[in-house]
Amino acid sequence: MEFQKDGTSRTRKARGRPRDWHDKTAQNxxxxxxxxxxxxxxxxxxxxxxxxxxAEEMGQSPATVYRVLVTLETRGLVEFDxxxxxxxxxxxxxxxxxxxxxxxxLVDRARPILRKLMEATGETANLGIEKEGDVLFLSQVExxxxxxxxxxxxxxxxxxxxxxxxAVLAFMDDDRLTRVLDAAAFEAFTEHTITTAEDLRxxxxxxxxxxxxxxxxxxxxxxxxxxxPVFDMNSEVVAGISVSGPISRVAQDQADRLSxxxxxxxxxxxxxxxxxxxxxx
Amino acid sequence: MEFQKDGTSRTRKARGRPRDWHDKTAQNxxxxxxxxxxxxxxxxxxxxxxxxxxAEEMGQSPATVYRVLVTLETRGLVEFDxxxxxxxxxxxxxxxxxxxxxxxxLVDRARPILRKLMEATGETANLGIEKEGDVLFLSQVExxxxxxxxxxxxxxxxxxxxxxxxAVLAFMDDDRLTRVLDAAAFEAFTEHTITTAEDLRxxxxxxxxxxxxxxxxxxxxxxxxxxxPVFDMNSEVVAGISVSGPISRVAQDQADRLSxxxxxxxxxxxxxxxxxxxxxx
DNA sequence: TTGACTTTTTCATATTGTGAATTTATTTTT
DNA sequence: AAAAATAAATTCACAATATGAAAAAGTCAA
Numbered sequence: 001m002e003f004q005k006d007g008t009s010r011t012r013k014a015r016g017r018p019r020d021w022h023d024k025t026a027q028n029x030x031x032x033x034x035x036x037x038x039x040x041x042x043x044x045x046x047x048x049x050x051x052x053x054x055a056e057e058m059g060q061s062p063a064t065v066y067r068v069l070v071t072l073e074t075r076g077l078v079e080f081d082x083x084x085x086x087x088x089x090x091x092x093x094x095x096x097x098x099x100x101x102x103x104x105x106l107v108d109r110a111r112p113i114l115r116k117l118m119e120a121t122g123e124t125a126n127l128g129i130e131k132e133g134d135v136l137f138l139s140q141v142e143x144x145x146x147x148x149x150x151x152x153x154x155x156x157x158x159x160x161x162x163x164x165x166x167a168v169l170a171f172m173d174d175d176r177l178t179r180v181l182d183a184a185a186f187e188a189f190t191e192h193t194i195t196t197a198e199d200l201r202x203x204x205x206x207x208x209x210x211x212x213x214x215x216x217x218x219x220x221x222x223x224x225x226x227x228x229p230v231f232d233m234n235s236e237v238v239a240g241i242s243v244s245g246p247i248s249r250v251a252q253d254q255a256d257r258l259s260x261x262x263x264x265x266x267x268x269x270x271x272x273x274x275x276x277x278x279x280x281x
Numbered sequence: 282m283e284f285q286k287d288g289t290s291r292t293r294k295a296r297g298r299p300r301d302w303h304d305k306t307a308q309n310x311x312x313x314x315x316x317x318x319x320x321x322x323x324x325x326x327x328x329x330x331x332x333x334x335x336a337e338e339m340g341q342s343p344a345t346v347y348r349v350l351v352t353l354e355t356r357g358l359v360e361f362d363x364x365x366x367x368x369x370x371x372x373x374x375x376x377x378x379x380x381x382x383x384x385x386x387l388v389d390r391a392r393p394i395l396r397k398l399m400e401a402t403g404e405t406a407n408l409g410i411e412k413e414g415d416v417l418f419l420s421q422v423e424x425x426x427x428x429x430x431x432x433x434x435x436x437x438x439x440x441x442x443x444x445x446x447x448a449v450l451a452f453m454d455d456d457r458l459t460r461v462l463d464a465a466a467f468e469a470f471t472e473h474t475i476t477t478a479e480d481l482r483x484x485x486x487x488x489x490x491x492x493x494x495x496x497x498x499x500x501x502x503x504x505x506x507x508x509x510p511v512f513d514m515n516s517e518v519v520a521g522i523s524v525s526g527p528i529s530r531v532a533q534d535q536a537d538r539l540s541x542x543x544x545x546x547x548x549x550x551x552x553x554x555x556x557x558x559x560x561x562x
Numbered sequence: 563t564t565g566a567c568t569t570t571t572t573c574a575t576a577t578t579g580t581g582a583a584t585t586t587a588t589t590t591t592t
Numbered sequence: 593a594a595a596a597a598t599a600a601a602t603t604c605a606c607a608a609t610a611t612g613a614a615a616a617a618g619t620c621a622a
Contacts, residue, residue, distance in 0.1 A: 028570075029352040030610065032579060033317045037356045044377040047384060052599060061581050066601070071310040075318045085600085089381045091412050096325040097378020098435020100370045103328060132425065175396075233379050234392060234420075274375035309601075311579065313610060333568060342612050347570070366568085 035060075039068045043078060047088045054087065100274055106230075106239060107139050109272040114141040114241070117265040121258055123245040124149045125265070128164040129238060130172075131156070133183050135165040138239075149223055149244035160186055160200050161193050163215035163227030164240035169200075170207035171229045171237040171278070177204075192217045212259045213240075217247065224250040226258050228266035235278040241266045316341075320349045321374075324359065328369045335368065378435070387520060388420045390553040395422045395522070398546040402539055404526035405430045406546070409445040410519065411453075412437070414464050416446040419520075430504055430525035441467055441481055442474050444496035444508030445521030450481075451488035452510045452518040452559070458485075473498045493540045494521075498528065505531040507539050509547035516559040522547045 042058055043049075051069065055062040069087055072078040076092030110127045117125040118141040126149075127139040134156040142148055151157070159165030159180060169177055186195045194200045207213040215225035227242035243262055244250070250258060270277055323339055324330075332350065336343040350368055353359040357373030382388045391408045398406040399422040408420045415437040423429055432438070440446030440461060450458055467476045475481045488494040496506035508523035524543055525531070531539060551558055 028348050029355055030313065030317070030348050032311065032313055032609075033349065033352045034356070036311070036314045036317075037353070037358065041356070041377060044380045047380065050599080051601095062600080063581060063602085064579080067309050067311050067579080068314065070601095071314045072318070074310055075315070075322070077318065088384050089377065091381055091417055093374075093378040094381035095378070095417070095435050095437060096322060096370065097375040098433060099325045099328065100372060100375035101433060101435070103369050175393075233375070272372055274372045274379070276376070313578075316610095331568080343569075344571085344612060345610080348610080351570095 035064070036068045036071070039065055040072060040077065043069075043087055044089050044093075048081075048084075048086045050085050051087070097274075106269075106273060110139055110239075110241070110269055111141075113265050113268050113272065114139060117141070117241065117243060117261055118143060120261045121243045123243040123250060123258070126151055126164065126242045126244060127269075128157075128162070128168075128240055128242070130159065130165070130168050130180075133159065133180050135159055135162045135168070135240075137164075143245065145245070145249070147246050149220075149225070149246075151244075157219065158184070158187060160184055161189055161215065161219040163213050163225035163242045163244065166200075166203060166207055166213035166215065167227040167229045167240040167242070168237050170204040170213060171231070173236070189219045190217055190221050194218060210259075212263055214255075215242075215244075222246055226250065226255070226262050228259075228263045230266050230269045230273070231275040231277050233274055233276060235276050238273075238275070239269070241269060316345070317349045317352070320346055321353060321358065324350075324368055325370050325374075329362075329365075329367045331366050332368065382419060385554075387554060391420060391520075391522070391550050392422070394546050394549050394553065395420060398422075398522065398524060398542055399424055401542045402524045404524040404531060404539070407432055407445065407523045407525060408550075409443070409449075409521055409523070411440065411446070411449050411461075414440065414461050416440055416443045416449070416521075418445075424526065426526070426530070428527050430506070430527075432525070438500065439465070439468060441465055442470055442496065442500040444494050444506035444523045444525065447481075447484060447488055447494035447496065448508040448510045448521040448523070449518050451485040451494060452512070454517070470500045471498055471502050475499060491540075493544055495536075496523075496525075503528055507531065507536070507543050509540075509544045511547050511550045511554070512556040512558050514555050514557060516557050519554075519556070520550070522550060 039054070039058065039060070043054065046054070046057065051066055052062060055065040058065065069078055069080070073080055073090070076090045078093070079088045079090040081088065106129070107127065114125040114127055122143055122145065124143045125141045126137055128135045128137045130136070135158070137151040137153055137155050137157070139153055140151060142150070157165065159169055169180065172180070181197045181200065184197070186197070187193070188195050194203055212226055212228045215227070217223060223244060224247045225242050225244035227240045229237045230239040230241060232238045241262060243258055267277065320335070320339065320341070324335065327335070327338065332343060332347055336346040339346065350359055350361070354361055354371070357371045359374070360369045360371040361367075362369065388408065395406040395408060403424055403426065405424045406422045407418055409416045409418045411417075416439070418432045418434050418436050418438070420434050421432060423431070438446065440450055450461065453461070462478045462481065465478070467478070468474070469476050475484055493507055493509045496508070498504060504525060505528045506523050506525035508521045510518045511520040511522060513519045522543060524539060548558065
């Protein structure tokens with residue numbers, strides 16, 4: 001199987017008015033519920049405050065905010081510290097929210113984003129993770145162009161010569177990074193391949209500043225690749241997204257456009273899996 | 282700050298009518314919001330269903346459920362699969378829920394310790410707390426091994442059949458212990474599950490002497506788990522750390538090595554949060 | 563095309579959510 | 593110790609709005 005394109009709803013059902021419609025009309029929302037969610041969201045961003053402060057910050061009547069909080073509290077979605085008289089997000093919210101993860105995998109979430117990335121850039125889009133010191137390619141959406149990059153899903157590639165590998169390494173914590181580098185063989189595939197830990201660290205520093213990694217014919221002659229990291233709920237790197245293609249198309253004067261698209265996609269995926277990009281340091 | 286236990290009112294303020302009161306009165310809740318949360322909770326337990334099914338299961342009008350879901354959807358708390366026409370918990374719910382963890386720095390402090398523990402033992406390392414008579418798993422670092430234990434963060438598990446649960450219970454003060462045991466259902470999950478308060482108390486006595494708890498296939502057949510308690514500044518147990526894996530790897534002859542690592546990790550975490558292990562008694 | 567089925571929207575109605583003002587409780591000041 | 597100040601919880605009267613039934617709008621299967 002595999003290979004359903006988006007939009008082809010070749011499968012059964014989907015009766016009733018199709019979704020998409022309502023998005024435009026959408027005055028079907030419940031106002032009071034919407035206001036309540038606003039309180040909930042606000043609280044999640046600014047926990048540990050007393051009622052009066054929350055109400056004031058939101059420009060809402062204390063009475064209303066109070067009732068919302070009390071209602072949420074009876075369900076455990078928020079908690080009240082009766083000593084400090086302040087409100088927090090509750091354990092139940094964590095339990096319910098965590099069920100989000102039970103649904104789809106990284107790969108599922110990434111598919112539509114990869115497809116959009118491919119369409120926006122015209123180049124093959126890839127998704128990969130770190131697996132025991134190598135990059136494991138999980139998924140890709142191929143360009144329509146006749147000359148194309150190709151990493152079969154399931155294939156492994158050394159970190160030091162891969163765009164995704166470098167994007168992941170650049171945002172890895174020091175301990176893990178050191179361990180991976182110590183174990184790395186730094187095999188030279190082309191004359192551009194980075195072959196020492198020092199050079200690689202320098203490259204990673206640049207990557208971190210830029211926000212994206214470049215593989216400049218470091219694995220395959222004639223192929224360039226631009227990659228950006230994807231983060232999980234702990235702001236730890238879990239994957240990388242890239243576009244790759246011949247140097248003629250992935251050229252210097254295209255770097256800006258392409259990197260923007262890749263970073264955008266990586267952010268979307270981070271968000272789609274409930275991750276949080278780390279604060280800049 | 283960190284970790285004030287309930288009840289210590291050493292600090293200032295707390296004006297207005299004290300909380301506790303309203304709990305009994307509590308007709309201050311917003312009914313429509315309460316109904317909406319019910320939908321949200323129901324969805325979290327039974328994801329991937331179409332509107333009609335959800336409405337029917339809840340005995341609610343489809344129109345109402347529809348409006349609730351659409352409202353939640355605009356906020357990202359819920360997601361709709363327009364191909365399959367089914368509803369899910371959304372990424373935003375996960376992000377908000379995860380902020381529950383920000384209330385204390387427990388998880389932040391624990392992560393590096395968990396990672397080291399996983400690396401030292403080769404088994405999945407977990408962090409959990411007691412929450413209303415259940416163990417709530419907060420965080421984990423998975424092993425690289427292909428056969429692995431998996432307690433997704435955010436999941437709940439009964440205390441009596443969990444390593445972390447028993448580690449926490451063993452070092453809980455008598456009042457709280459008695460209360461938890463009285464409320465416990467002692468559901469039997471396997472033939473090894475402890476099903477009476479007496480047996481559990483005996484097990485806890487051993488645990489206290491040993492300094493660590495063992496879950497010997499008491500929840501899942503084939504899974505063993507070794508856990509140790511984490512204490513706060515008042516020497517009260519606030520969490521537990523464990524490693525868990527298949528009985529083949531978490532074997533008798535490994536008990537020494539593993540328990541040492543777990544105890545070491547739990548001590549590190551106790552220290553990292555400014556806690557003090559209780560004097561032996 | 564038609565028929566069966568599900569999701570949206572409409573609409574009339576009463577429920578119920580709302581903020582202002584009041585009461586109750588606690589802390590701080592005098 | 594009493595009074596003033598502050599903040600939380602309640603009350604109340606009224607309008608806003610949530611609600612379910614039923615109709616409409618789509619989609620799928622035959």
